[in-house]
Amino acid sequence: MSAYDTTSAKEVEYQTKEWFNNESYVNESLVIAAKGGLTGSPLYYTFDGVDANGDTQVRLYPMPDDAYNLRFVMVQRQTDLVNNTDVLKVPSKPVIHLAVALLARERGETGGTSTAEYFNIANKYLSDAIAIDAAKHPEEMIFRTI
Numbered sequence: 001m002s003a004y005d006t007t008s009a010k011e012v013e014y015q016t017k018e019w020f021n022n023e024s025y026v027n028e029s030l031v032i033a034a035k036g037g038l039t040g041s042p043l044y045y046t047f048d049g050v051d052a053n054g055d056t057q058v059r060l061y062p063m064p065d066d067a068y069n070l071r072f073v074m075v076q077r078q079t080d081l082v083n084n085t086d087v088l089k090v091p092s093k094p095v096i097h098l099a100v101a102l103l104a105r106e107r108g109e110t111g112g113t114s115t116a117e118y119f120n121i122a123n124k125y126l127s128d129a130i131a132i133d134a135a136k137h138p139e140e141m142i143f144r145t146i
Helices: 017-025 028-034 092-107 115-136
Strands: 002-005 010-014 044-050 056-061 070-073
Touching (some): 017 044, 017 056
Parallel strands (some): 010 044
Antiparallel strands (some): 002 010, 044 056
8 A cells, every 4th residue: 555665764656557567668877776776765666476375475665785684564464264262353244144145045044035135135245344344544545547
């Protein structure tokens, strides 16, 4: 969501991969940087895939000329639930009610409540959870086109 260079006490601005690629192949500044010419404290960053461990890779511009402490504010996604001891990091009510709706659809034993009603209940819990989270973190609801 954002990056901050604590060494130089300044924000590092996000740029798209397209911007980095254009600078690398069209503008000579990154070509010079790739050859060790243009260096300094990082001004821009972009995400560049993940490594073998699933950790996010980041590209910086200009190429750092020293060690810099960068602080990234990110949203950490839920990992797959595998073991009984794994903890759900999202609100549980939407998950429970969607599971009930799916069970009702498969088994048909609803006790008078239609499967569509169960899905509506699950969707209501989900939209409530989204609204509560969005109110806590409005900055996460700003999207950029890449």
